[in-house]
Amino acid sequence: xxxxxxxxxxxxxxxxxxxxxxxxxxxxxxxxxxxxxxxxxxxxxxxxxxxxxxxxxxxxxxxxxxxxxxxxxxxxxxxxxxxxxxxxxxxxxxxxxxxxxxxxxxxxxxxxxxxxxxxxxxxxxxxxxxxxxxxxxxxxxxxxxxxxxxxx
Ligand code: IDP
Ligand code: MG
Numbered sequence: 594x595x596x597x598x599x600x601x602x603x604x605x606x607x608x609x610x611x612x613x614x615x616x617x618x619x620x621x622x623x624x625x626x627x628x629x630x631x632x633x634x635x636x637x638x639x640x641x642x643x644x645x646x647x648x649x650x651x652x653x654x655x656x657x658x659x660x661x662x663x664x665x666x667x668x669x670x671x672x673x674x675x676x677x678x679x680x681x682x683x684x685x686x687x688x689x690x691x692x693x694x695x696x697x698x699x700x701x702x703x704x705x706x707x708x709x710x711x712x713x714x715x716x717x718x719x720x721x722x723x724x725x726x727x728x729x730x731x732x733x734x735x736x737x738x739x740x741x742x743x744x745x
Pocket of ligand 1: 647704706707
């Protein structure tokens with residue numbers, strides 16, 4: 594078992610379209626533990642540092658407008674290989690290519706409105722978690738189902 598923390602953001606379209614509950618429920622059912630969660634309106638400054646790797650790309654301006662356009666839901670998920678598991682549950686970046694059964698595959702039709710973000714590596718996860726949460730906002734607790742979730 595490789596316990597990891599990953600960062601996920603339900604983007605403004607996911608909030609507006611009413612998918613918060615469904616998405617949170619998917620993570621819960623999978624066994625990923627929510628250790629931090631809050632609603633946040635991403636500022637332009639935060640968008641620029643959070644998406645710094647995309648500065649200069651043609652979709653950067655619309656991406657910034659999109660991500661700052663309304664409330665998002667930020668969360669930290671913990672569990673065995675959480676980075677990989679959460680990305681898999683989200684599906685491909687373009688919802689058209691995302692498999693059915695994934696969040697983007699089930700809910701989206703356009704790469705410019707793809708509902709959710711998930712860290713792509715442990716390094717990104719650490720950076721993104723610290724961009725959205727203080728240490729005090731991240732909880733540490735044992736869930737009652739943990740003994741039934743993991744094997745030997
Ligand atoms: P990811 O979210 O699956 O990690 P990235 O390539 O890191 O994908 O892109 C970050 C975000 O930028 C995507 O989730 C999507 O919202 C947006 N994006 C990526 N490519 C395009 C594009 O070609 N057109 C419009 N938006 C894009
Ligand atoms: Mg990415």
